[in-house]
Amino acid sequence: MRNKRHDAILSLIKENSIETQQDLTVALASVGFDVTQATVSRDIKELRLLKRLNDEGRYVYAHNADGDNSGISDKMSIILSKSIVKIDYALNTIVIKTLAGMAQGAASVLDAMHFSECLGSIAGDDTIFVTMRSEYAAQKLCKKLKNITN
Numbered sequence: 001m002r003n004k005r006h007d008a009i010l011s012l013i014k015e016n017s018i019e020t021q022q023d024l025t026v027a028l029a030s031v032g033f034d035v036t037q038a039t040v041s042r043d044i045k046e047l048r049l050l051k052r053l054n055d056e057g058r059y060v061y062a063h064n065a066d067g068d069n070s071g072i073s074d075k076m077s078i079i080l081s082k083s084i085v086k087i088d089y090a091l092n093t094i095v096i097k098t099l100a101g102m103a104q105g106a107a108s109v110l111d112a113m114h115f116s117e118c119l120g121s122i123a124g125d126d127t128i129f130v131t132m133r134s135e136y137a138a139q140k141l142c143k144k145l146k147n148i149t150n
Helices: 002-015 021-030 037-047 074-083 103-112 135-149
Strands: 050-053 059-062 084-090 093-098 118-123 127-132
Touching: 002 021, 002 037, 002 059, 021 037, 074 084, 074 103, 074 135, 084 135, 093 103, 093 135, 103 118, 103 127, 127 135
Parallel strands: none
Antiparallel strands: 050 059, 084 093, 093 127, 118 127
């Protein structure tokens, strides 16, 4: 039942502009799922739904796979774009230079992005080292971060 409801939620947020948990509860009821706000709240967390700004300037629920290719929220994108100065990699290690004092905040955002190929990160004052499982994964993440910061 839960998997069917999750599929319905993903379909509903893709096809409609759903701004609140109440809106989602009503939309689910319209397709045959009678759920409480608490259930919807758990579903949002389990599905890792984000709120993104839509074309009408309203924040609506979206799935990480929807919208832009970065897979991150607008707030995360802003933190990274405002703090990162330079990104490069060698083999499976990415080196990220940030503005002074911003490395730990940017590293926290990177950790929150839950890249499956990321083994871990270490942040100093203005430098972050990220160790990836492979050189290909490092190249891919490096490209993604450059897209976010440009």
